[in-house]
Amino acid sequence: xxxxxxxxxxxxxxxxxxxxxxxxxxxxxxxxxxxxxxxxxxxxxxxxxxxxxxxxxxxxxxxxxxxxxxxxxxxxxxxxxxxxxxxxxxxxxxxxxxxxxxxxxxxxxxxxxxxxxxxxxxxxxxxxxxxxxxxxxxxxxxxxxxxxxxxxxxxxxxxxxxxxxxxxxxxx
Amino acid sequence: xxxxxxxxxxxxxxxxxxxxxxxxxxxxxxxxxxxxxxxxxxxxxxxxxxxxxxxxxxxxxxxxxxxxxxxxxxxxxxxxxxxxxxxxxxxxxxxxxxxxxxxxxxxxxxxxxxxxxxxxxxxxxxxxxxxxxxxxxxxxxxxxxxxxxxxxxxxxxxxxxxxxxxxxxxxxxxxxxxxxxxxxxxxxxxxxxxxxxxxxxxxxxxxxxxxxxxxxxxxxxxxxxxxxxxxxxxxxxxxxxxxxxxxxxxxxxxxxxxxxxxxxxxxxxxxxxxxxxxxxxxxxxxxxxxxxxxxxxxxxxxxxxxxxxxxxxxxxxxxxxxxxxxxxxxxxxxxxxxxxxxxxxxxxxxxxxxxxxxxxxxxxxxxxxxxxxxxxxxxxxxxxxxxxxxxxxxxxxxxxxxxxxxxxxxxxxxxxxxxxxxxxxxxxxxxxxxxxxxxxxxxxxxxxxxxxxxxxxxxxxxxxxxxxxxxxxxxxxxxxxxxxxxxxxxxxxxxxxxxxx
Numbered sequence: 001x002x003x004x005x006x007x008x009x010x011x012x013x014x015x016x017x018x019x020x021x022x023x024x025x026x027x028x029x030x031x032x033x034x035x036x037x038x039x040x041x042x043x044x045x046x047x048x049x050x051x052x053x054x055x056x057x058x059x060x061x062x063x064x065x066x067x068x069x070x071x072x073x074x075x076x077x078x079x080x081x082x083x084x085x086x087x088x089x090x091x092x093x094x095x096x097x098x099x100x101x102x103x104x105x106x107x108x109x110x111x112x113x114x115x116x117x118x119x120x121x122x123x124x125x126x127x128x129x130x131x132x133x134x135x136x137x138x139x140x141x142x143x144x145x146x147x148x149x150x151x152x153x154x155x156x157x158x159x160x161x162x163x164x165x166x167x168x169x170x171x172x
Numbered sequence: 173x174x175x176x177x178x179x180x181x182x183x184x185x186x187x188x189x190x191x192x193x194x195x196x197x198x199x200x201x202x203x204x205x206x207x208x209x210x211x212x213x214x215x216x217x218x219x220x221x222x223x224x225x226x227x228x229x230x231x232x233x234x235x236x237x238x239x240x241x242x243x244x245x246x247x248x249x250x251x252x253x254x255x256x257x258x259x260x261x262x263x264x265x266x267x268x269x270x271x272x273x274x275x276x277x278x279x280x281x282x283x284x285x286x287x288x289x290x291x292x293x294x295x296x297x298x299x300x301x302x303x304x305x306x307x308x309x310x311x312x313x314x315x316x317x318x319x320x321x322x323x324x325x326x327x328x329x330x331x332x333x334x335x336x337x338x339x340x341x342x343x344x345x346x347x348x349x350x351x352x353x354x355x356x357x358x359x360x361x362x363x364x365x366x367x368x369x370x371x372x373x374x375x376x377x378x379x380x381x382x383x384x385x386x387x388x389x390x391x392x393x394x395x396x397x398x399x400x401x402x403x404x405x406x407x408x409x410x411x412x413x414x415x416x417x418x419x420x421x422x423x424x425x426x427x428x429x430x431x432x433x434x435x436x437x438x439x440x441x442x443x444x445x446x447x448x449x450x451x452x453x454x455x456x457x458x459x460x461x462x463x464x465x466x467x468x469x470x471x472x473x474x475x476x477x478x479x480x481x482x483x484x485x486x487x488x489x490x491x492x493x494x495x496x497x498x499x500x501x502x503x504x505x506x507x508x509x510x511x512x513x514x515x516x517x518x519x520x521x522x523x524x525x526x527x528x529x530x531x532x533x534x535x536x537x538x539x540x541x542x543x544x545x546x547x548x549x550x551x552x553x554x555x556x557x558x559x560x561x562x563x564x565x566x567x568x569x570x571x572x573x574x575x576x577x578x579x580x581x582x583x584x585x586x587x588x589x590x591x592x593x594x595x596x597x598x599x600x601x602x603x604x605x606x607x608x609x610x611x612x613x614x615x616x617x618x619x620x621x622x623x624x625x626x627x628x629x630x631x632x633x634x635x636x637x638x639x640x641x642x643x644x645x646x647x648x649x650x651x652x653x654x655x656x657x658x659x660x661x662x663x664x665x666x667x668x669x670x671x672x673x
Contacts, residue, residue, distance in 0.1 A: 001499055014443060049329045053354045055669045056331050057379025057460055063329055067442035081327035097287040098353045102324045133293045134357035
């Protein structure tokens with residue numbers, strides 16, 4: 001173990017430069033934050049992730065944000081275990097009818113000010129599952145959405161870009 | 173009496189089926205087959221509903237697959253009554269089609285939580301209230317017992333499901349799972365879809381196995397159309413499948429150690445996983461290789477530059493991974509958590525036909541790439557690691573051994589990749605049925621489909637390996653401490669989405 005630790009110590013960081021937040025995300029987030037002017041969270045975001053029917057691909061890429069290459073904690077972004085500690089709900093999936101109540105209750109348990117970021121193509125409008133008897137057709141059908149990060153699944157860079165946009169606007 | 177599935181099926185009414193024999197049988201034959209399952213002669217491979225029918229896929233004592241079909245109007249003799257691995261599958265059949273498993277030991281709904289606004293959506297589809305139904309958990313009573321409800325929204329970034337623990341102090345007396353939260357109605361959406369939409373739906377059944385599902389769907393569709401996969405496409409599919417296995421095994425090995433609070437391993441495995449995904453992106457244009465396998469072939473070819481990326485990846489893993497394995501071996505505090513934790517007995521693994529690392533860590537020597545060999549695995553050489561301990565440690569070590577095998581397979585594929593086209597249109601308007609099994613990273617994915625005369629999907633069933641892994645997790649956790657559940661659960665890493673469909 002010692003050798004591995006020393007190598008990591010002297011090998012230089014694996015972490016890569018952050019992507020710039022995209023203009024589209026900044027504009028979308030800007031609209032969302034105008035509603036919450038006057039209340040600032042500083043340069044930090046606590047995120048509660050909610051899988052509302054995803055195929056788990058979005059979760060895999062959200063997980064990747066924590067690996068050494070993306071290291072999202074350097075931006076003050078961290079995932080928390082309870083919605084009561086969260087500023088942001090990161091919601092994936094077409095929202096299955098069986099998950100509706102759980103999503104609503106998670107939203108209600110999150111203290112204001114709060115933002116909802118819908119992740120993935122399904123979360124926008126249900127994607128491929130839109131017409132199913134078992135799905136509601138997107139996160140917006142259940143809770144108000146402030147930012148949508150598209151992709152099937154979005155890559156970690158796309159996810160970071162969206163979250164950094166939220167952070168940038170928030171800090172201004 | 174000791175007849176295999178082939179002779180068994182010739183007694184029924186044989187149906188024009190895909191690569192496997194299928195026959196319509198009567199109730200007596202159905203019950204006789206159930207007896208063979210209960211006796212342990214055969215393995216239940218799948219059980220699913222259809223309009224006015226139920227289908228049962230089995231592996232006989234030789235490992236030969238076959239499908240029995242029982243016409244049913246309203247009810248069918250329960251398989252779960254004498255063979256418990258069938259219980260949840262039957263509850264799902266009843267929820268989706270309304271066919272009643274007569275004599276079933278558990279009459280509670282499974283996927284239907286009472287929110288769909290429709291009952292038996294794939295059968296009679298009658299409108300119903302959508303305000304939910306109460307779900308009675310199995311009782312566990314005694315002095316000092318308390319319950320811990322967990323989920324569906326969990327503390328970590330994982331899929332939703334509910335776990336009801338009954339504990340005595342720290343010790344788990346009973347765990348009961350309740351699943352179905354991510355039921356998306358995939359089989360309902362499949363009906364009437366064309367093959368291209370079907371392939372995309374299949375690839376979104378369980379995101380971590382998107383390659384395995386698309387692979388199984390493509391092979392089943394090709395079987396239904398009577399087409400053979402193109403050689404180069406077949407080899408590229410296997411290449412993607414091994415990349416998917418590598419990425420997931422790295423993720424799992426790291427995450428299991430992380431659940432034992434050994435973060436260093438998680439950090440290094442996370443980097444290896446990322447390397448694999450980036451190589452996949454460079455070679456096939458998508459990190460998870462989603463929608464890259466299609467009926468008729470594959471959607472992206474591998475060029476010389478891509479092959480070099482993959483060889484570089486193999487070299488990198490070979491130069492870094494052994495140090496991580498040594499780290500795992502040399503860290504006594506980590507092994508203190510993984511060894512003898514969450515033991516799945518060999519008997520249960522055999523009875524449930526557990527596949528993947530869950531079965532192979534508990535002595536079940538089965539791998540669809542070898543047992544039901546499909547191209548190009550019939551031309552490749554690889555070992556199937558098997559262990560007998562059945563604990564968390566064994567499931568880690570199976571994955572470690574499989575990483576080595578996948579690296580070797582990737583090299584063999586790069587060396588032997590045949591030239592030629594990667595895609596050919598399937599015959600238009602072919603009707604028929606097909607079945608396929610693909611060994612995903614988690615275990616065998618079974619896919620069965622029937623096409624209508626217009627070449628559209630009439631019925632498609634996707635059976636995730638998790639159906640035969642989730643139930644035995646309940647048994648493996650018994651007597652362990654509550655705090656070891658995340659560790660045990662991650663070592664199984666069952667799919668919620670693949671199971672809930």
